[in-house]
Amino acid sequence: MKASLYSLSLVWLIAFTSCKKEVEKGQLIQLTNTSEVELVDKPISIGKKLLSLNDSLVRYPLVLSQTDTIPSQLNDTDMDGQWDELFFVADFMPKESKAITLIWTDNEPIYEARTSVRFGKRTSADKAVQPATNETMLANELPKSLGYQQYQTDGPSWENDRVGFRHYLDGRNAKDLFGKKTSSMSPEDVGLDAAGAVEDNYHVMEDWGRDILAVGNSVGLGGYALINETEFMRLGVTVEDSINNVEKTTFNIDVEGPVNSIISYGYNNWKPNNRTYSVKETTSIWPGIYGFKNTVSVSGLTGDEDLAVGLVNINTDHSLGVLDENSKYVVLYTHDKQTYNKEWWLGMALILPKDKYLGFTQAPKTGPLSNSFLAKLKIEDNQPVSYYAIAGWELSDEKFSNETYFTDYLKKLTGQLSAVVEIEVKN
Template sequence: MKYLFFLGCTALLALSSCSQREEIKIITLKNTDSVDLWQKAIVVQRLDLTNDKKFYPLLLDAKGDTIPSQVDDTTGDGEWDELFFLIDIPALGEVVLTAQHTDDSIAYEQKTAVRFGKRDGLADPVQPRLGDTLYADQLPLSIGYQPYQTDGPSWENDKVGFRHYLDGRNSKDVFGKKVSYMSPSDVGINAQGAVEDNYHVMLDWGRDIMPVGNSVGIGGIALANGDTMYRIGVTALDAVNNVDTTIFRVVGKGPLRSAMDIQYRNWEAGGRYYSLTEQPIIWAGMYGYQNTVRAKGMQERDTLLVGLVNIFSSQPPKEIIIDNQWVVLYTHDRQSYDQEWWLGLGLILPYDRYKGYTEAPKIGPLVDSYMAKLDISDDAPVSYYAVAGWELSDEGFRNRDYFEDYIVDLAKQLTAKVVIEISTANELQVGSEK
């Protein structure tokens, strides 16, 4: 999703422009599961909708109301490939939408964002960036300062925020949000544009709420060869990385969905070398994000590990199997700084890849984590979700059962299949499942 276009106009204007360009497309969405779907993420491929690269769809429901959407360029060729939107569909029901061409565009309410900034020198101000390359000898301890705003990229939606420690640690942290609007652009920098930790104090929008230490945080990754765990990257006390080259880029920033790409090239672990890619994606409406991981160089005894920080966990995580599709692994405790607030943390993991969980060592570069074990084939993608429910985002999250109900329901929502049928002038064109 290198570029995103935010589309919309009034129904009247859309009808007039559509008549000059192409027939109206009918998109029928059929919920095949006996569960009501709330803000279900739907992806329609452009080639299933139209061959016209300049056809920018405006979605309207049966009442003629606009459904916010965005189109994304997933291949980087400058043309959009996917139409993305969120929709409610009743259990075993269907929703019919029309897709009409529009030449006009509006900015829908921003419900997702990615923030990334860097300074080139200690005295230089932080500037917004769309990506960066970090070499093994460019860690903060070796260059003498922290180059990145919030230690690396942060991403959020209308419910929760996260950040990735791009500075060699490669952990994932949580920003608790008290508001639905996007947090200010100056989080992590001061009035002079210098990097500053100003997000561990409560502000109107929220704050950083979760201690990470030398864990990989919530949804961070590592690797195991047999019983030995290897951290992808190092700790804050190291001056040289074990990853030769780390490449980060913002893939897309849209009102409903935003995405990033992180590549770790020539990572040395136990005398072996690997290359891995992470692709975190966040969309509106859920207290979590999706991550997709690929790994090259995997060997027979290698296992992907996904972290669930346990610095303040008073009991082991609970496992719940959802329809033989997902495994929910979660904790619920006063897991925030100084154990001040209740915080539910969880992973939603693919059932067919899940091999149980283990605990990180008590000492070493990777500690304070429960580690979910996932079977992963060489260069084959595996996707999972990381979830964080803070009591100041929703007071219900003070209650363990409430958080369990939320993450289980989210997993069921993700399991539910929606059949997408696209037609023109009542002739069925495409049928697919998402």
Template sequence: MSSLFTKTAVLIFVLGGSLQAFSQTRSISVSNKSSLVLKDKAIAVTRAGLPGAEEGKFPLILTASGDTIPSQLDDINGDRKWDELFFVLDLAPKQKLKLSLNWVNFVPEFTMRTSVRFGKRSSATLPVQPKVADTAYIDEMPKKIGYQPYQTDGPSWENDKVGFRHYFDGRNAKDLFGKRVTWMSPETVGLTAQGAVEDNYHVLKDWGRDVLPVGNSIGLGGVALLVKDSLARLGVTVNDTRNNIKSTSFHIYSEGPVRSVINFHYMDWSTQGRVYQVNETPMIWPGMHAYQNTVRVSGLKGDESLLVGLPDVSNDGPLTEVNIGDWTLLYTHDKQSYNKEFWLGLALLVPKKAYQGSITAPTTGNLSSSYLAKLKISENKPVTYYAVGGWELADPGFINPQYFRNYVTGLAHQLSAKVKVKIE
């Protein structure tokens, strides 16, 4: 198919019996600068770097042999305009791949390899309805209103390897959904047949289950602050009736076949006699047992560090630290699931340049049972890291601690590998 395209022609394509017009075709050159085999390597091209992009058009990317590369246009800052063209590629060591980029007036359909699920009920007697955004206010804690309004306690996101969820009910911890399948888990997870909120996801299903006990930790990749020498939890615990955040907003920025992007904005977080604004943007794309998170904090006085959590609720093993490429890797490996039923490897990949060591939270209190990576943070400047969960039923190799170590060190190498993208 690709041999039909030229840079000057406007061509006609038949899809589903209708005529579709291609606009001017450009080429994308992607070069793997590393000696690694790259699998599902994330490729993002900014809107400014895409000459010829047209409003109301959609990308269709083809290889030289005419195969289609699934891609999407993503809003990553919440202004309801797309900011990046995104796709993933497999690349051999030092491989240079030439693709054609065609702007078309239809939305190409691809297999969904990422997903976001979010639902809320407006009263204890009404069914949950799907939503793309919501705001939770300071006095709307479940303990105060008498019921849990959110499906799975808040939004969940997943790829073809693993899933995660965020406790949007004021706790703001992040949990792990283990997956046994590559397809996306049902939209009804966490609901009864009548649409009521139900904790039915701690039972093993064909798709998987919630496998990680979180307690009063901040979960896998959850955030907090170290203010001078004091731990400051972003939010409250399950038994609190009032939040320490004035309002928390959630938005699904993008949900697509190869990437899903969500956002949390914490307005007026009062702690340690100070008030902060916090913004975090989790993303997930296919192929990795992990998600990416980017955090910004404003209102800083200069004596704070960002803390990123690794649960220590059901772990009897040590915390291991390794430097790989651009990243510092912190990980644990144990039967750290509910009732110690399954082997789990948990890891953080944090930027080596920002890493200031780790601390251990107390065993009791409103922020407890966590290893905490301490990161340098500056006023409203982004800090990006990855949180990894390896469940034995997702990959039996994760039973072996060396296998998990090899996986996360390999992921760090993959993320450090440089790829050059050129639009012509």
């Protein structure tokens, strides 16, 4: 994924169309921005059922504008072993309509990687970490009971060309933040020493960036819990615990591609406070956005629970900011020198569906779930709820040191997320 095809034009088309056995006849797709908002790296998803396919020829898609090849990929979103979605990102002026052409080839195009997922595990304290794409962890397999940390960066990390994150798969299930200084993907050996052993080497500045957020016993940025009028129910435990309150935790890299990466988690028989739940979670990231999309569904609800989405507040004493100008989303945010040692300016935010939003509360200052602003969202049994977690670090963009610049970004982003692009596939 080192070469870029952004500047390719008719040279590709001529080369591929000359190979009659490798190319299927092009299909015209009309895309229309129905909003008055300029869209940058707007995610476009086209279902397989809308596309004209010849299964004997279909291998890899080529999405062509009038001048360029648009990097794209095929996603298997339902994990049945067959792709069901053509995915790419595109830019639009307000009310702009543009035509693209989709053709198919046996030759796999090579695009610049603008998203990535990294996950590694060691099977014993004296073994090197090996890359992995999935994991199953039982309740007694926490670092304190094993005697060592088995996961690279404590669990999976994912990123795009703007920002990176990691998830504490080791029972804590909080979400941490990697600040990035470059659009390139960070090295695959982050979190490892020269021998391939787990090492915390990402809290020091490197050319690509570093871990910048203190998480503690919060759920980090975009982690979640369940709450009711009397209880805060953490999904998992803290670093001091040796037995998880989740019987079985699963993880999978569903998709890792140049313009979209998707990871998923399952938490089976989560037993907080004499209750029993199961949880499904999916995280998606694409280029251009300073954040990720998270989707959560919980089964076993009794009706008194709200989903509580966290925004860690360890290193700020500022009040929580609220933006309520968008018709679809409400935004909760903080802006302060809230990185480690309060060294850099950092804005963090949650973009939440307005039709699910029930206000916010704060977790206690101490305890197994603490130091967090918590957005309360209405949740129904086994019904998914989606939200976005956002982070703007001043070393990614020096203008993020200004709170107004950060809030303006959030307003523009919610406008882009709300905007609808109509898709007309012409056969």
